[in-house]
Amino acid sequence: MGSFLIGDAGVVEVAADAAAMLSHGESIVATSLGQAEPIHIATTVGLLLASSLLAGLASEMLRLPKVTAYLIAGLLLGPSVFDVIPHEHHQFLEPLTKLAMALVLFYLGTLFPFDQMRRIRKKAIPLSAGEMFFTALFVTVGIYLLGMSPAQSALLGTLAIATAPATTMFVLRETNAEGPVTSLTGTLVTLNNLVAVVAFELVWLGIELATASDAQSLSVGATLMRLVRSLGGAFSLGLIGGLVMSYACEIMHTRRWLVLLVGMASLLLGLSESWSLPYMLVFLVVGVVVVNSSSGTQKITAQLDSIGGLLTVVFFSVHGSELDLSLLADVGVIGAGYVVLRSVGKVFGIWVVASRTGASPEIRTWLGPALLAQAGVAISLSATATSRNPDIAGHVQTIVLGTVVVFEIFGPLLTRAAVLRSGEMPIANSIHHTFGTPLSALRNVFTRLAGSAGLLNKKTALSERMRVEQVMRRSVEGIAENADFNEVVHFVEHSHDNTFPVVDDDRCVVGLIRFDLLNQAFFDPTSDHLVRAGDLATPPDLLLYPSQPVRAAVDLFRQTSDDCVAVVTDEAPHRLIATVRRSDLTSLLIRDRKAGLGGSESSE
Incomplete structure (x- = not known):
């Protein structure tokens, strides 16, 4: 900062220093003829956010992170x-x-x-x-x-x-x-x-x-x-x-x-x-x-x-x-x-x-x-x-x-x-997006309007077009049939689910352990080494296959309070390969409905 001087020269020097400080903070500098005026930092922030918003929409179409x-x-x-x-x-x-x-x-x-x-x-x-x-x-x-x-x-x-x-x-x-x-x-x-x-x-x-x-x-x-x-x-x-x-x-x-x-x-x-x-x-x-x-x-x-x-x-x-x-x-x-x-x-x-x-x-x-x-x-x-x-x-x-x-x-x-x-x-996370092309977005608007007025049949629901294999999570580990109670508890503690498939040596599902039933066994101090996973399991009555439509998963979740369902191979022996989560399915259907393609799924 320049010193304060008596007279015009001091005023000019102080004014120049003040202008330099303002320029440093806001990019507002004195410009000469033929020189473009720098942009304000708020404009920079706006440009960065606006361009990122457009890039994010483009990433949906191009399937990029x-x-x-x-x-x-x-x-x-x-x-x-x-x-x-x-x-x-x-x-x-x-x-x-x-x-x-x-x-x-x-x-x-x-x-x-x-x-x-x-x-x-x-x-x-x-x-x-x-x-x-x-x-x-x-x-x-x-x-x-x-x-x-x-x-x-x-x-x-x-x-x-x-x-x-x-x-x-x-x-x-x-x-x-x-x-x-x-x-x-x-x-x-x-x-x-x-x-x-x-x-x-x-x-x-x-x-x-x-x-x-x-x-x-x-x-x-x-x-x-x-x-x-x-x-x-x-x-x-x-x-x-x-x-x-x-x-x-x-x-x-x-x-x-x-x-x-x-x-x-x-x-x-x-x-x-x-x-x-x-x-x-x-x-x-x-x-x-x-x-x-x-x-x-x-x-x-x-x-x-x-x-x-x-x-x-x-x-x-x-x-x-x-x-x-x-x-x-x-x-x-x-x-x-x-x-x-x-x-x-x-x-x-x-x-x-x-x-x-x-x-x-x-x-x-x-x-x-x-x-x-x-x-x-x-x-x-x-x-x-x-x-x-x-x-x-x-x-x-x-x-x-x-x-x-x-x-x-x-x-x-x-x-x-x-x-x-x-x-x-889930594969659906990489192939299904809320944003389509500008033309498809415009078409969806008029499709919803015409469908609501009863002028057009609504499009086939996503749950009919997609298969279970596109929404399932393949990273799944079942509980070994001969695992003792402590091993079962350890598995449950590190899982985000409330339903756990029990598998034999060939990874075939032999039963399901549900948390609400397992919780009742926590109070039995003698069960630690005597009880096995197979003893705690109920029959595998709820299973899905990769080739089934997502509609089958939707119907299955309506019958149970389980937050996930095991997926087994289509061919026998039916080995455990994945799970379908209720949360993933719900999120998919909500996105589908927002995109205007899931009108028939209003009950979900």
Whole structure:
């Protein structure tokens, strides 16, 4: 800011400084003749939201993940195509994008109650360790052989571990996927980013130790202290923030939770930035603390969902507008090598460990591809490294920024394909959409009008056109017929259903266990080792076949209060292959009715 001077010159200088401040905040700058006037930041937000809305509608027709659509919408507005978003606006939108990322990491932390962490030790931790080890190894060695220095190769190997949490989790929630691959994907994403943050600091410490001279020993010691302060401070702040959040939710009415949660998240984010703590680690810890100290974790995440949708759109559209396709040419062969080596490392690492631990073919084949998206965490860590030593990390940051374009465009597609191919996403979610072409939408309006007036016969209901195989979930595990009571209880505790098929050694359904009947056996202390699953099961009177029309499932659910029905093969022996959920069927019929094609389903 210029000094205040007596006379016209002082007035001019002060006025110029004031105008510069206003320009910095609102992009309203003095323009000369022939120079276009910059757009206001509110216009930028409006353009990003409007383009994302149109891209979301287009994704319905093209059957793309909405994440990819939002990224492409931002990409079109960014420097690579139309270049209508001023670069300085990203600085003012950064708090919103970081808040969105923070809430995603908080949600990931809530997936780790202590009892679940004890359960995942035998399955998730070996898979995560193998995937991270091979990814870091392949990238570090491969990039070194392509000509980069050992320090740069080690940094890229560490950054390759990170998986984009916001991108991956948004795709999983959008597809309504559920099953072993989906569950392990969320767990491994959390572990990946947690290890990436810690490993980055350790690798950087190693780089400084390797390059330090005697005169620099003090700076190495300072680096070690910074590491302890950064990680310890993040864990401490997350612990305190999580406890405060849980306690405040206990004493406040739920109507005030949204303000509380957003305020706490903003405060923790601000403190993390002010104290130079890794906010990603802070919010992971907050989520873990909240899920283990609060009785209302689901209500808390539901409250955040009310603003999460808007923040998600802003996050991905802004992130897309920052992508620069020209960087793809700059990274060259090393960038291409990084993409291939990171992808192979994750897929191969999962395949090796899953093969040795006896994991299912779906996990062995599809868990690796579900983890390929990469963005925010890697970008943030590479920027941190560049600020510490541009000579070592400058080229590393360029490679990360260039390859993010590939991982963020194709990563969501692979995640979606993984849960679909593994049978954890109903096929109907990928082929049935609420939005058709503009012509079909107009036709639906007049069809409904004419049908209501009795001038036209209503169209064939969706429940007659679709088959059970298009709405069933293939990721299903039955209870073994000879399982004891404790094994049955363990299965029930980790299921979202209230009806559980019992299968023999050939996976043929021999009975059904219903929760309301099972609940009566909880009070018999002698049943733990004497009672078997087959003793608790009732005859399998309600079953579906893949070739049946969805109408058969609708009629079947009218006869029972079960929330799911087992699906068995059409041919004998009728083996268990999937389940149909009442909630999936109801959602499908509601979407059909909204689209104007399910008039005959009004009773549903």
